[in-house]
Amino acid sequence: MPPRRAEPDVSPGPGSPEVRDALAAAAEAWLAHLGVERGVAGNTLAAYRRDVRRWCDFVRRSGRRAPAEVTEADVSAFVVGLRTEVGLSAASTARALAAVRGLHRFLLAEGTVDADVTREVRAPSLPRRLPKAIAVDAVLRLVQAPDTTTPLGLRDRALLELLYATGARISEIVQLDVDDVVGSDGEVVHVVRLTGKGGKQRAVPVGSHARAALDAYLVRGRPALGGSDARALFRNSRGGRLSRQSAWAVLRRAADTAGLPEPGGPPVGPHLLRHSFATHLIEAGADVRVVQELLGHASVATTQVYTHVSVDALREVYATSHPRAR
Known part of the structure; x- marks a missing residue:
């Protein structure tokens, strides 16, 4: 009897569309939750959408197979990259981290992941800017x-x-x-x-x-x-x-x-x-x-x-x- 051939691996591979779509779908669900149930303003939602799309692309390029495989190191690398490679300001980077943190807390609440990998990641320090008034x-x-x-x-x-x-x-x-x-x-x-x-x-x-x-x-x-x-x-x-x-x-x-x-x-x-x-x-x-x-x-x-x-x-x-x- 000839040896049986191994079945091909059809699970989502690194950077596969399935992985991207799973995280992107979760992100859209989270944004809908913010807009409908939390009443978040449209401008804030638009900024969060840009941030989580950037995060989804980063995760896809990192080769993670599922949201549960994302690590704290991935989040830290994403934050560093926003500052050093993308060139975002500290305030914009902090906002992006807030969006990613909100998404992963949502994933935890939905039971998609077992832990919040963003919890210990620190946002960049923001310069203290006093509001300026005119006389x-x-x-x-x-x-x-x-x-x-x-x-x-x-x-x-x-x-x-x-x-x-x-x-x-x-x-x-x-x-x-x-x-x-x-x-x-x-x-x-x-x-x-x-x-x-x-x-x-x-x-x-x-x-x-x-x-x-x-x-x-x-x-x-x-x-x-x-x-x-x-x-x-x-x-x-x-x-x-x-x-x-x-x-x-x-x-x-x-x-x-x-x-x-x-x-x-x-x-x-x-x-x-x-x-x-x-x-x-x-x-x-x-x-x-x-x-x-x-x-x-x-x-x-x-x-x-x-x-x-x-x-x-x-x-x-x-x-x-x-x-x-x-």
């Missing part, structure tokens, strides 16, 4: 920069006033509808409800200057911009909802008109008015936990960074005012 007079120049003789100028003034009045993120402002800022009496509300990260809502007062700017825009500006989106508070020139990118462009144009950034001053960024809002409140004596609620921070530790900015301001005043400070 009150610079804020006034900024919000007054738009030409309020035009519908778009009225919109831009209302947008900038509302950003500074509430300390909101640009993404939170552009998703507002008219009904969010106009009460049943037809007047602009004194308190607006903003929807932040994870769908968490918070109530934030709206000052008189912002209410006046909103009223002028709603009466004379918004109707002139057309109405392809009947609900959106801030419309673009075609009548649709103003995008986050376009709102950021409004801030940049106003900054150019206002002569910002000033020499030695902070660069103009999408959070410039948010940082200024928080810093000015802290410097005026507002309680840090109140500012935490207004900003929508989950932890007071995130808000406390503004107290350091305030201390720096106090030191500057002391150094220039006390007769024996120097």
Whole structure:
């Protein structure tokens, strides 16, 4: 009887599509879980999707046969490679590791793996960056920069006033509808409800200057911009909802008109008015936990960074005012 031939190995080999697809499918399930059940914002989900796709490709090239074969050393090598080969910043690398960690915790909870191989892997140290604010007079120049003789100028003034009045993120402002800022009496509300990260809502007062700017825009500006989106508070020139990118462009144009950034001053960024809002409140004596609620921070530790900015301001005043400070 002739010897029996060995059966060919048909299990997924190193870097096989089956392995890639298994991990990729798990990643898509995890992302769906974040979006549907956890309410993670779309921009965050898009960043996580890029990160886990990069991780799936790395695992495939490493020759692992299944997610359960991934090791802590693989995760560490991935993190190192992001810094040295891909050239990502420490912050972007830390975010990528957070995405990989979230995926593997999901795999553990689903019973796909027996251990979390990411648990002991450390993210790169992030440089401590204090938020930069501009002075009150610079804020006034900024919000007054738009030409309020035009519908778009009225919109831009209302947008900038509302950003500074509430300390909101640009993404939170552009998703507002008219009904969010106009009460049943037809007047602009004194308190607006903003929807932040994870769908968490918070109530934030709206000052008189912002209410006046909103009223002028709603009466004379918004109707002139057309109405392809009947609900959106801030419309673009075609009548649709103003995008986050376009709102950021409004801030940049106003900054150019206002002569910002000033020499030695902070660069103009999408959070410039948010940082200024928080810093000015802290410097005026507002309680840090109140500012935490207004900003929508989950932890007071995130808000406390503004107290350091305030201390720096106090030191500057002391150094220039006390007769024996120097």
